[in-house]
Amino acid sequence: MNTLSVLQQWSRERAALSATLAPRAVAIALDKRRSISGIRWRGELVVTAAEALAGSDEVLLASERGEQRATLVACDLATDVAVLRIEGGDAAAGPVISEASAPTAAALEAGAGVVIVGRTRRGPVVGFGTVRAAGPAWRSRRGGEIAQRLEFEAALDGRFEGAVVADLSAAVQAMLVPGPRGSLLGIPAPTIERIVAAVEQHGYLPRPYLGLRLQPLWLDEATRGRWGRTGRSIAAVAGVEPGSPAEAAALAPGDLLEAIDGVAIDSVEGLVAQLAPSDPGRVLELRLRRGGAPQTVKVTVGEWRAPRR
Amino acid sequence: MAGAPALTDLAVGDGATITDMVNPTVQRHSARLTPREREVLALVAAGISNKGIARALQVSPNTVKFHIAALLEKLDAATRAGAVVAALRRGELSL
Numbered sequence: 001m002n003t004l005s006v007l008q009q010w011s012r013e014r015a016a017l018s019a020t021l022a023p024r025a026v027a028i029a030l031d032k033r034r035s036i037s038g039i040r041w042r043g044e045l046v047v048t049a050a051e052a053l054a055g056s057d058e059v060l061l062a063s064e065r066g067e068q069r070a071t072l073v074a075c076d077l078a079t080d081v082a083v084l085r086i087e088g089g090d091a092a093a094g095p096v097i098s099e100a101s102a103p104t105a106a107a108l109e110a111g112a113g114v115v116i117v118g119r120t121r122r123g124p125v126v127g128f129g130t131v132r133a134a135g136p137a138w139r140s141r142r143g144g145e146i147a148q149r150l151e152f153e154a155a156l157d158g159r160f161e162g163a164v165v166a167d168l169s170a171a172v173q174a175m176l177v178p179g180p181r182g183s184l185l186g187i188p189a190p191t192i193e194r195i196v197a198a199v200e201q202h203g204y205l206p207r208p209y210l211g212l213r214l215q216p217l218w219l220d221e222a223t224r225g226r227w228g229r230t231g232r233s234i235a236a237v238a239g240v241e242p243g244s245p246a247e248a249a250a251l252a253p254g255d256l257l258e259a260i261d262g263v264a265i266d267s268v269e270g271l272v273a274q275l276a277p278s279d280p281g282r283v284l285e286l287r288l289r290r291g292g293a294p295q296t297v298k299v300t301v302g303e304w305r306a307p308r309r
Numbered sequence: 310m311a312g313a314p315a316l317t318d319l320a321v322g323d324g325a326t327i328t329d330m331v332n333p334t335v336q337r338h339s340a341r342l343t344p345r346e347r348e349v350l351a352l353v354a355a356g357i358s359n360k361g362i363a364r365a366l367q368v369s370p371n372t373v374k375f376h377i378a379a380l381l382e383k384l385d386a387a388t389r390a391g392a393v394v395a396a397l398r399r400g401e402l403s404l
Contacts, residue, residue: 051388051390055358055362055373055389056358057358058360075356076356077356077389077390078390140390141394142390142393142394207355207356210403211403212403212404213401213402213404214397214400215398215399216398238400239400239403244403269397269398271404272397304355306357
């Protein structure tokens with residue numbers, strides 16, 4: 001009777017876990033030498049790190065099905081999620097993606113173990129790590145609403161950008177993206193799912209648009225006191241695009257933006273954060289200060305369209 | 310926008326003008342974006358690919374890359390998302 005030592009079992013389970021997740025991971029060739037990873041999410045849709053694509057819209061993708069072309073469907077810099085569609089592929093063909101690796105909305109806890117599976121054109125690459133920090137939902141500076149703050153500790157390189165981050169039961173928890181100062185962050189599965197679901201519904205990612213240009217202004221203490229504001233700065237309207245929802249609502253340069261739907265705004269980022277989750281068609285109530293006097297205007301959020309020429 | 314008043318000329322009430330309140334960090338930036346750079350950045354912000362931008366503006370993809378490199382430099386940004394945030398804060402990009 002051969003009995004496995006604890007270490008042998010540990011090693012076999014790690015290899016089995018990696019093998020379960022490998023069909024989810026794809027390699028995305030950026031050029032002849034460099035590649036990043038991506039996650040087969042559902043059907044022909046693959047997600048990867050938006051920033052790393054650097055404006056590419058047609059990439060060569062390698063998976064256990066071999067090499068295929070994929071085209072960009074949506075690129076959301078706010079959450080760093082890009083969605084690609086595999087061209088001419090049969091969704092049913094190729095390696096079976098294990099049910100165990102279905103994305104989960106269950107939150108990770110600090111200290112939990114994770115497995116990170118990416119791919120190069122030569123095959124899967126695997127790293128094991130730990131959840132270094134797990135915090136509440138947050139907004140990126142660009143206004144992206146991200147379901148959970150996730151930071152990992154693991155020894156990884158650039159090939160893992162966009163890789164699968166799974167818990168030790170093989171459920172996909174997040175996509176790996178680089179953070180500030182060399183940190184490793186995770187974009188949680190529910191955030192990715194929200195974007196993929198919007199792409200499936202519309203065929204693209206609709207973007208809210210107001211047509212406002214803003215600039216931050218510092219408020220002196222006396223003005224803050226008079227206006228009953230706590231923030232040191234306020235967002236001033238610097239311009240209104242012709243034909244935009246902001247123009248329809250008669251917003252004008254010099255208007256100072258105080259609140260949206262009752263949420264105090266004190267910076268340009270504040271508006272970005274409020275606008276980001278708005279669907280085109282939603283009506284926002286803007287509280288302004290115009291010529292020193294408070295006013296309220298309603299603006300119907302538009303949808304961003306490429307300028308015609 | 311010929312004939313439109315400059316933002317700094319507009320009174321914002323209580324006797325203060327916007328010039329009095331402009332964020333000094335905004336004024337310090339000197340490298341203004343060109344109209345073409347602003348067009349490119351609006352498309353970058355919307356997640357349009359380099360080729361898509363090239364098609365929309367009827368220029369070559371290399372020209373788009375050139376503009377994006379200039380944008381990152383002028384906006385002191387390492388990433389596209391960083392450039393978008395910086396331009397929004399400077400009032401050079403509309404929301």
